[in-house]
Amino acid sequence: MPRIPYQNPAAGTHAIGDAIRVRRGARGLTPLDQTLLNAPEIANGWNTLLGAVRTKNSLPDDVRELMILRVAARNSATFEWIHHAHVGEDAGLTAPQLTIIRDLHTPLPTPAAPAPLSAFQAAALRFADASTFSVNVPQARIDELKTYLQNDQQLLEATAVVATYNMVSRLLVTLDVGDMGDVSVPLPETTQEEHDVEVEEGVKINVRVAKRSDSAPWLVFVNSLMTNQKMWDGVLPRLSKKYNLITFDQRGHGKSSVPPKPCTLPILASDIAKILSALSIATPIHAVIGVSQGGATTLAFAHGHPDLFSRLIACDTQATSPAANAKAWDERIALARAQGMTPLADVTVPRWFPAGSEFIAGGRREAFVHDMVTGTEVEGFAAGAAALQGYDVLPGLAEKLQGKKVLLVAGERDGALPGVLKGLKETLEKDGVDVGFEVIPGAGHLPMIDGAQVWLDIVEKFLE
Template identity: 30%
Template sequence: MQVTINGIETRYVLDNEGGGPWLTFVHQLGGDLSVWDQLAGYFRDDYTVLRYDLRGHGASAVPDKPFTVADLAADLAALLDALGAPSTHLVGLSLGGMTAQHFALDYPSKVETLTLADTLSRTPPENRALWEQRAATVRREGVAGLVPATLERWLTADFRQAHPEVVEQIGEVMTQTSAQSYAFACEALRDFDVHARLGGIRVPTLAVAGRHDPGTPPAATEAMARAIPGARFEVLEAAHLAPVEQSHRFAALLETFLDTRV
């Protein structure tokens, strides 16, 4: 399905067989809603499950101007309004987790619970140049050249060897991401910092990290969790895409967390 949100034609998939509370999943940089396929299937009998493509990703339109993580949060708010969802349980991965944090801070009445996977609450000053360089590289050379090294960071060697079809799909989605959109997202990540505001999050929060994540170390995710009142922190035996690599364990954690909050 497609709907225009803040001037951006946005793809979404809604599974509401269960007709239960809303549960929204937000994907990573260079990803799309397909990263949540397995988890959506797990929860759709009990929840109204929403997945969508961030602006410039997947089948959503490519923006013609830079955007911020706050803009991505505003897109989600507008999408929920368009679909008639008063509030949602919210799950975000990496860039999606940053979007989820911003959303919980900017639209607190729309969030029931918050689950943040493999993400952090700010880009350290020393890492800003990295995102600048990555944006410049993508504008110059395209996204495809980044895919092999990215997949090595995102998934452990054991998982890549055991599940080549999953790795291929994730890599293909990243390859198809427009260079302009990817560069804009890198610059949004460069400027992201909500750490000082996290004490204002008042909904139940679960934070999950991959023990073998080199790009977003578990310590960074844990620091985010410590700044959110009452947040729970868990570590899974995975790299950056813990909800993919440890999908059953992640689903069990999320199910238990939601069961105690619904």
């Protein structure tokens, strides 16, 4: 929720507020304006700067909005994306072009091979991306953009657009302007819906659907313990170009209900089946994809509901829980109940990601996963962790997977799990299962987060 209150002075009572209203026109004061008015002089200077950047430069409108939207995508600034996507469309940006702008894990088009962008747009996108992600833009990217600019004024304008909207996005995200902290940046070319599916009395699962078309194959994603469906944000834009997507928060996580009793893998697997039924999704779906506890859930889904899917991807998981795990989970539950989720996040995130990762303390995205862990309710975590104590889905698994295509994936630096999954692959293969095994170089426990591009390369090939 917004971290400071909005200020909305009545028209005619506040000179700076009235000046901003003039620039906004019929829209009136936006949540951003009302946030800024907590410091009127900053709001005044902001209004002057943004007015110049938006309406008093000589860049083509489509190029300006393309760069703003790439900043929004890079910084997960949902409010910024939503408010500029329609401006970009009015300036001539197409839905396929917006999809390219939104996708962070596909190599960017080049001016030599720009489709579906123009050469100018491709150069501007590459410039905006480099400035936002690396700050120091390589000279080659600057020279590439200058090919399409009229003069040095336009280079300054392009630089100012990207710099200014990085400033905007940082304020929007830090102060949660518009109350969009839990809302992912939209996926162009899809129809998106959110549902609360009741899977049993008093237990609702929060589900998000991104539908590309009636004919597109369906993928279902199952998150790990102590995370929520936002963990898939990095890989969904690229997959949305071909597939319909379903993500959800497992019981006790994110926006889903904390269950009244401990979870088991069969219960978690049955939730997937109930979601598909409630949303009237035709089965078998193309694939179910899970990681960690979500990976174990997909294996349990194969056991209980083999007719509901054609392909299965299980990442960084195991078919049988080690005997020592029960005690370890009891200790983690006790820690969370005694001290809350923050101490657990402090020890879990470094275990999930290798040293030097941008997702651990000191990294540029250290809050992304850490905040998901601390945002999990203690009793939701405890109920979910119970499913990982003393399970074994290996007996009979090969029989249930006959006729399916299976992919096992592990982050290279995820402890013993690469070896465990390689062994599972060999076991299933001996029993006639069509199964592959892949390792994501340099990645840890959640390779779709810290090894997203390679993970996507492997997964897309498997899904074809």
